Amino acid sequence: MASRFSSLSKSNTELLHKELRANYGSCSEIELDRLYHEFKSEHERLKVFLDLQRQDEDKRKDILNKLRVAQLEIKREERAAYSSMSTLQRLGSIFSTPKQLSVEHDDAKRKVSELHSQYMNLKNDRYSTEVAKRKKIYHVLKVLSELREEIKNKRVRSLANASIGKARSTSSSTKRKHISQTREVIACPYCECQFETVDMVLDHIYPIAKGGLDTRENTVLVCKQCNMRKSDKTLMVFCNQMRLDHSKVFDRLLKMGKGI
Numbered sequence: 001m002a003s004r005f006s007s008l009s010k011s012n013t014e015l016l017h018k019e020l021r022a023n024y025g026s027c028s029e030i031e032l033d034r035l036y037h038e039f040k041s042e043h044e045r046l047k048v049f050l051d052l053q054r055q056d057e058d059k060r061k062d063i064l065n066k067l068r069v070a071q072l073e074i075k076r077e078e079r080a081a082y083s084s085m086s087t088l089q090r091l092g093s094i095f096s097t098p099k100q101l102s103v104e105h106d107d108a109k110r111k112v113s114e115l116h117s118q119y120m121n122l123k124n125d126r127y128s129t130e131v132a133k134r135k136k137i138y139h140v141l142k143v144l145s146e147l148r149e150e151i152k153n154k155r156v157r158s159l160a161n162a163s164i165g166k167a168r169s170t171s172s173s174t175k176r177k178h179i180s181q182t183r184e185v186i187a188c189p190y191c192e193c194q195f196e197t198v199d200m201v202l203d204h205i206y207p208i209a210k211g212g213l214d215t216r217e218n219t220v221l222v223c224k225q226c227n228m229r230k231s232d233k234t235l236m237v238f239c240n241q242m243r244l245d246h247s248k249v250f251d252r253l254l255k256m257g258k259g260i
């Protein structure tokens with residue numbers, strides 16, 4: 001089976017990377033880490049097939065050499081048989097083919113056909129599927145590393161901004177993602193009071209002013225009072241100040257898929 005990825009041209013590689021970016025671009029940092037390590041171990045596991053494919057290739061070359069030698073041998077035997085035949089004919093013998101040579105000739109022919117089938121067997125690339133899969137995973141890993149690097153850089157920039165007092169306000173896109181949900185009553189994850197979502201605000205769990213990111217994982221809808229009281233404090237400081245059981249708060253946030 002021909003591999004779809006074994007000989008990717010430059011533009012095909014770009015297309016594949018674009019496709020992969022579309023697939024993984026919206027993943028969170030945690031998800032990217034998890035995917036990266038999963039694919040990495042799969043990539044490692046599939047290495048054995050690449051080695052097996054190489055071994056097959058070596059065996060194939062070896063058999064091909066033997067095949068050539070055996071074919072030469074047949075030709076030589078054929079020539080010998082012909083010359084003895086013509087000798088016998090010249091001597092006027094009416095007894096037909098030289099038996100011994102004919103048997104040897106058949107053996108050599110059998111050997112050639114055996115080698116040939118061994119060669120064909122190895123020619124059918126037994127590991128191409130796995131090797132192609134590994135090749136694709138290589139590109140997945142490349143894109144995942146790029147995405148992880150981009151998130152890391154974003155955090156560094158965010159930290160740099162925070163340190164020079166340029167804390168960004170919540171981007172409207174993140175806010176929209178949360179507010180676009182239907183109007184419903186939910187509990188504030190900090191104080192546990194019930195509020196309508198429209199009356200809640202987006203809080204950065206790890207404060208933007210301290211380098212927190214404006215991501216889905218770092219933002220959560222909370223009641224206005226908690227948001228105001230928490231301000232630029234970290235969650236731990238806020239919990240202590242409000243006498244909230246921080247392990248319960250952490251637990252609630254983790255269950256919502258938030259990072260703390």
Ligand SMILES: [Zn+2]
Binds near residue numbers: 188191
């Ligand atoms: Zn609250």
